[in-house]
Amino acid sequence: MSVQNAILQVHEMIIKAKDGRKVVLRKPKMSDVKGLLNFINSLVREDAPILCNRRMTFKEERKWLKGVIEDINKKRKIYLVAEIDGKIIGAVEIRKGRFREKHTGELGVSVIREYRNLGIGKEMIRAIIKLAKKDRDLKLLYLTVYANNKVAQHVYEKIGFKRVAVLKNRIFYKGKYINQIVMELPLKKMG
């Protein structure tokens, strides 16, 4: 195995969905651009409770993925895609803070509709937390979630995230302004 392959293998994990299907969690590579484009556009089509609300083009996705891979290599981000039978069905990331926020990481996760409620979201978060714990800098994870996104809040609470703040009227979603909840999960002792 080449050194580069060895590095690429580090972040590969296998989990089992509740229906018994094998889910591969691994780092993304440039050849995933089409799979990731289908993934994001499927969430956009659904009008899922995520920031992106417009279909991406191949060119935009390629540029974005290049940036993601650079961020992973420079240890600014941890990012895993979830794949079933070669199809990207989920993604989870931790964006590391900079400077005085270097000890923090913001978590984001999504699974496409047809693959939800199979335990994949929760297992993806567990897997990325394992990687985050190995990162010397990361001590505190946080995330924001729409106040009406009860499924995601349920998953985060099961993992151990606690609500710490409410950002009023932060999001315009489905024709109205809604609050965003901030949740935190300490990873290591601080202070």
Ligand SMILES: CC(C)(COP(=O)(O)OP(=O)(O)OC[C@H]1O[C@@H](n2cnc3c(N)ncnc32)[C@H](O)[C@@H]1OP(=O)(O)O)[C@@H](O)C(=O)NCCC(=O)NCCS
């Ligand atoms: C949030 C999300 C990633 C969860 O992924 P998932 O693979 O479906 O999650 P899991 O299968 O691990 O867990 C789903 C849990 O929600 C529960 N659930 C399902 N419908 C629910 C509802 N209406 N209210 C509360 N809980 C609900 C399930 O019972 C399950 O909990 P359990 O393990 O205690 O039985 C996924 O729903 C998603 O991608 N949603 C759209 C995008 C999104 O919201 N991203 C997060 C933005 S903050």
